[in-house]
Amino acid sequence: MKPIIEKLPLTEDTSFLAKTFSTPHFEVPWHQHIEYELILFTAGEGASFIGNYVGDFKKGDVFFLGSNLPHTFQKADRDLFTSAVVVQFKEDFWGPQFMQLPESRQLKNLFETSMHGLKINEKGRLLLAPMIQALENATGFDRIIGLCNCLLLIAQLQDYETLSTQEINAFNSKNKERIDKILQYTINYFQDPVTLEDVAKSVSMSVPAFCNYFKKCTKKTYIDFLNEVRVGYACKQLIDTQSNIASICYDSGFNTLANFNKQFLKVKRNTPSGYRKTFMNRALSAED
Secondary structure (H helix, E strand, O other): OOOEEOOOOOOOOOOOEEEEEEOOOOOOOOEEOOOEEEEEEEEOEEEEEEOOEEEEEEOOOEEEEOOOOOEEEEEOOOOOOOEEEEEEEOOOOOOOOHHHOHHHHHHHHHHHHHHHOEEEOHHHHHHHHHHHHHHHHOOOHHHHHHHHHHHHHHHHHOOEEEOOOOOOOOOOHHHHHHHHHHHHHHHHHOOOOOOHHHHHHHOOOOHHHHHHHHHHHHOOOHHHHHHHHHHHHHHHHHHHOOOOHHHHHHHOOOOOHHHHHHHHHHHHOOOHHHHHHHHHHHHHHHHO
8 A cells, every 4th residue: 555645735825735626636645745744624623643652632632743743634534524624835935044034943843743643732723713714715915925924933832742753764765664554554453453463464574574574763662653653642632532541441352451451551651541541631721
């Protein structure tokens, strides 16, 4: 399975994309593109997969994704209407020297951080939402100013959560196709019992060759990556549902509570119950 490489259209008088995509044109499988992406969800909800991060998205959420960061947003329900304002731009669309200017240092740092994927927190997204929507109808140099203001706001507030811990490497086309197939397989089956034999077979490799290949590409073992995806899904369930921890453990693909707690602590430096309690306390504080 070859990874989807998005090439969204530009008009002759625009240098970057700012456009609303709605069902059925919103639905895109696991994909990546060289452009940076700023996305505002205006309708719908579901699960977000960004690098090795698994979380959720809902109306009003804003994400900023770095160049070539694999991602997909899957609707909570097949028939759910979903819509988002998508802004895509290449790092050098304003000229090859712009990012080398000393005044662009803050922006350059933001771009480096965005390689992990950023989910903007409440204060930032409330300010950004009307600015992103305005980009779609802006014309002329106002478009450039508007985009710069969006990026400057994100960089200055630093009101965001970094998402993926996966390193982004430059792959040749053959390696790129293979690693994306592995990631897609993981997204599809992480809730099921996944063996190294299963995932190695999906890319026509022996288990030893697959393990060496994956470690070389991602700087981590496949089991570590699989556990990170499962823990990410568990975090979403801990926040969004009242399910008990045992149910979440098994629904996330873990086969024992002991291993679930061990892996959760390793990834999040917290226990599942502690993670849920911390989120609830923050939510209550925000209401006061």
